[in-house]
Amino acid sequence: MQSLLCLLSRRLPRVPWYSRSMSGVSLQLSPDRCLFDEPLRLRVSGLSPGQDVSLQTALTDEGGEIFSSLGRYRAGSSGELDLTQSPALEGGSFTGIEPDGPLWALEPRTPLRRLVKKNVQSPIQLRFSLYQDHEPPGPLLASAAQERSFMGEGVTRVPVREGTVRGSLFLPPGPGPFPGVIEVQGTGGGLLEYKSSLLANKGFATLALAYYNYEDLPKQMKDFRLEYFEEAVNYMLQHPKVKGPGIGLLGHSKGGDLVLSMASFLNGITASAVVNGSVANVAAALHYKDITLHPIGYDLKKITYPEPGMGDIRDIIYNPLEEANRKSLIPVGRAKCKFLFLVAEDDRNWKSDFYAHTACQLLVEQGKEKPEIVYYAKAGHYIEPPYFPLCKASMHKLIGLPVVWGGEPKAHAVAQMDSWQKIQAFFHKHLNKQSMPNHKL
CATH class of the missing domain: 2.60.40.2240 (Acyl-CoA thioester hydrolase/BAAT N-terminal domain)
Structure with missing residues (x-):
């Protein structure tokens, strides 16, 4: 073949x-x-x-x-x-x-x-x-x-260099104001805009937010300050094209745990969608005022090799619920927003199903509404917008070797189509009660 x-x-x-x-x-x-x-x-x-x-x-x-x-x-x-x-x-x-x-x-x-x-x-x-x-x-x-x-007729792209915030704001056609969303990508760094630009076609003012290895932002994943992300939230809340009183967050992978941290500590957030994210802070220390979330530890000896030279890293991260690791656990129970968790059951990057379930428990323990968790059988880590092909394996930026991501092509495609619709419906429901039409080319 x-x-x-x-x-x-x-x-x-x-x-x-x-x-x-x-x-x-x-x-x-x-x-x-x-x-x-x-x-x-x-x-x-x-x-x-x-x-x-x-x-x-x-x-x-x-x-x-x-x-x-x-x-x-x-x-x-x-x-x-x-x-x-x-x-x-x-x-x-x-x-x-x-x-x-x-x-x-x-x-x-x-x-x-x-x-x-x-x-x-x-x-x-x-x-x-x-x-x-x-x-x-x-x-x-x-x-x-x-x-x-990726940008339909009338959608505009606005480079953002406001204070320390770096990214691109995509605005739908028309006078607005529009429901606002900040989209946070994973560990790749730089600025990726394809999800944000596509969401703008659906009626959302969407900020693709860079947070490292872009322009004058930190070059490495070492220490992040949540004040940077707070500044991005305030930028959106004060924008004349963004409808308040709150905004939405969308995060995948590392972006998922950043979204959970933002929702847990920051004001002005109404709805957060997390795609295959972690309930523990990952890869870099996160500071906010006098609080520090330490990066969760991992054990490289737990890597398995389904193929020669190809690692499976699903089991290497320590359990954040164990006492020795709780300094990495995100206090999700503090959050006041609505949540949607999208989980690939064959995610080989980490235990997204366990993390979503844990976040749900932390919220319920604090008397919060039980969030929606959607599970996708035979889907892998990189759940993208529809018709992006399945990424079966690639080089892991942090681990430093090729890893498998999981998923079977057909099931993964179904997950991408369904999750994309659920993300839009979730944000429309909580950010804008009146559904807006798609904008065609």
């Missing part, structure tokens, strides 16, 4: 990025321009009844890496394929009726690569190529391209 994808990817430079058909075969995409998180609608006409074809989908990321998938199909009696009705056959990247399979089944040509979009002001170009036969694939029959964008 991998060798076939490599064979096809070598043909990519000869496939143009505009629609093209040969021998009366036509490949139609609807639409040809859309937002990244919109479903795929693809049809083929002009084939012979029962004709075997291979559909290759590919994109090239900003670093030049090619991600591709392969679907094998057989035309119906009318000589047409409709991915909402035509099942993919065995031998490709996915099987069965999977209209979005060409997207979620994308895999990198080079191992240990994760699809990350850094420049959200330019779209991702997807290339669809239809070949005759299955294996080996025959001549190219038709091709088409689709632009998938």
